[in-house]
Amino acid sequence: MLVDRVRIFLLCLLSSFLLAACSGGGGNPGTLGPTPGDGTGSGATTGSLQVTITALPAGVNGAVRVTGPNNFAQDLTATQTLPNLAPGSYSVAASNVAVGGATYAPTPATQNVVVAAGATATASVTYASGPVTLTLTDIGPTFTRPVFVTAPPGDERLFVVERAGLVRIVRNGAVLTQPWLDISDRVFTGGEGGLLSMAFDPDFARNGYVYLYYTDLAQNIVVERYASSPLPDVGDPTSALAILRVAHPQFDNHFGGQVAFGPDGMLYAGTGDGGGAGDPFGNAQNLDSLLGKILRVDVRNASVAQPYAIPPTNPYVNQAGRRPEIWASGLRNPWRFSFDGEQLYIADVGQDTREEVDIAAVSQGGLNYGWDIMEGSICYNAASCDRTGMTLPVFEYEHGANDVNGCSLTGGYVYRGTALPELVGRYFYSDFCRGFVKSFFATGAGVVEQRDWGLSATQVVSFGRDGAGELYVVSAAGRIFRIARGSSG
Template sequence: MLVDRVRIFIFSLLLLLAGCSGGGGDPGTTATPPPAAITGSLQVAINALPAGVNAAVRVTGPNNFSQDLTSSQRLSNLAPGSYSVAASSVTLGTATYTPAPAIQSVVVTSGAGATASVAYGSTALTLALSDIGPTFTAPTFVTAPPGDDRLFVLERRGVIRIVRGGAVLTQPWLDISANVFTGGEGGLLSMAFDPNFATNGYFYLYYTDPAQNIVIERFGSSPTPNVGDPTSSLTILRIAHPQFINHFGGLVAFGPDGMLYAGTGDGGGAGDPFGNAQNPNSLLGKLLRVDVRTATSGQPYTIPATNPYLNQPGRRPEIWAYGLRNPWRFAFDGEQLYIADVGQDAREEVNLAATSQGGLNYGWDIMEGTACFGAATCDRTGLTLPVFEYEQGADNVNGCSITGGYVYRGTAIPELTGRYFYSDFCRGFVKSFFAGGAGIIEQRDWGLSGAGQVLSFGRDGAGELYLVSGSGRIFRLVRGSGG
């Protein structure tokens, strides 16, 4: 054991001497240098947007980095490399805010901070009317099935033409002129494509026949492309309208519920002399709602179970709403229903209700707009007043007959989304408003008068809006050169 302890002592001494070899004494402790930074940062400054308006900026870079920004922000721990800062336009009301620059590249280096700046500038939106080209014979309506690249133009005489690729096809889609009465306000007035048109080929027409009846009739497509089948007719409704040649109403349309709606006039004359609008046993002066999904010659329609007057004696079950003078026209927008109703001597109005609200009484001929008609006072109990109206004014300075349009849901001018467009037959203006929780706001006159007398609005398969002019021209609503 003693020998082993001596050996360990000698071995330890040798190690100590080896560590001290070379002379010069103890060199001290050498500090370890810190590791070099391997990431950087990017400060993105976004300027000149109004409070409450979010920017639309996307930053992309190495390692599939991607981040969307709505306001100024510092991005940290970024891998070195080139980053793209891409900004898109944003809108507030009808103003567009355009970024500058729209896209830029920024290099992020290790241990350093880079910067990028985006400044938004505002441009007021302007609109223009683009003439689609041909002149038609007294056009009354334009429409198209969703997603279809054709535009169907109805002529009052009873002919439907197709515009495709900027040209009018030689052969009409349909010609029922032998069955159409065109006196007064009569004629072929509107068209609606079945929700399943792509598979069943059905479309529905609203017109007046030689006996002045209002007729809603279904037709089908033919095997020949771009031609309807005139032999496929099925009459859905025929409503007597014998006394006067005005107030035929004129629109047939499918609602979001798949039911067929029709807006009828009060029968004509001044002041609804036969009291049709307030008569629940008359189909005149009404908004009608029927189910045509299983239509046959023996039973062209059924009554939806949710119609308000189903199984009520003395009330026509087809009625969805009443108290209308001459609805020209109505439009669905999601779960909302807009009805433009023509006034008599003083006021033009737009009614707005949820599509689920059946049985509403819009007041005619008790009221004209929000005013009592022909009386200082009136009983307004149970009446639904318009959400918007305008007075005709002296010598019809503001207009004489409202032309209802649509809520814009197209994609070409996103700033217009949600705005309801309308015009007036006498003034030919193009105006819009926004109906929201705060009521009717953002009322605007777009300063367009080139269409002359505006007979109707229409929509194409992409949801873009059109105006039908009394001159026979059809105009598309487009972005103006200044906006």
């Protein structure tokens, strides 16, 4: 055992001369160099960059991107130090940040910073707020009684619907000479009738189908499917397939007018109550009538023999005396409705006193919005004003004396475009009599951020949305405007 200990001691002593280390033995290893890439010490090969972001409200993220050598790129939302950077020039680019009705602009928007090995460079971005302003930009051409504007997602064209029965295409600010479709020989245009809206099939890119909502020569409400022709900018007028036909014989008003596909792939149509004043036939509350309703049908396998199927989740399937096509009831004249994700916004035109917007989850079938028992949240038929089972509006406004606030609601869309990120989530609407452009933000607790944008157009009959999600205002006087950023916004 003693011999082994001596042998180990001698080996260790020899190793100490060679390695300067053994079982905590002596020797000075010298000053350690920097850990590779830590950017410190005189032998450092990398550096650091501290980016300071200030003056944003609490909880609001900045929008800063740092790029540099070796394809370096990193996005920052708050003050941060970036270590282990290769020496060289770095670009710090900051973007606007939208908060409610204000835009926070960065200063400077771009800057270049040189990072040196072994050192920490600094860059500062300071945000300052300013109000968002909007303007209405005329797209150029004049139309004959336009009522609707739409486009397939991602498409550069605008499809403009004219009441007389024509669908026109605008490309690069010019109207194509030949209409996409002309069904004027079958359209009734008296009163509030006409070709009133159109919707692209969710699978339009493959099947080329569009759906038109119009009043025929007998004043029936018709939803009809058409196909595209082999020509890219022309529809096929011979391809008509009638999907829905709802009798509307007595009056020439309250035809409704909107057809749209929901996020569930089903086709929705909004019908008026049949016209007259005060729903004289009681259609809106009659579940055996398709008038004064939102209808929901499945057209994925539409044919002449069976133009639609009833979705099994419709609320009145297999119920005697109740039409299975009905999704919602108690509506006076839902001239315009729209979808935002899983939410359905219905703009229901009022009688003499109030205009209302109803909002519900797409999954909520069977809701009764109250007409003609209620007008908005107030009683209309005082003799039987029982609110039991009624869904009251999320938003409404009174006409006021001499219709100072408006007389006929024109519903629009929730903004989901990219040109005006400050507006995302805001619902836009107008009024036929006043022509204003207003918006609000709907939350679970109610409507907030109500805003009048200080814009106006003559007889606003509709809003539109293009293939990029930007919004348009349609004037019955023949002009179409895009909602755009104002000069100080």
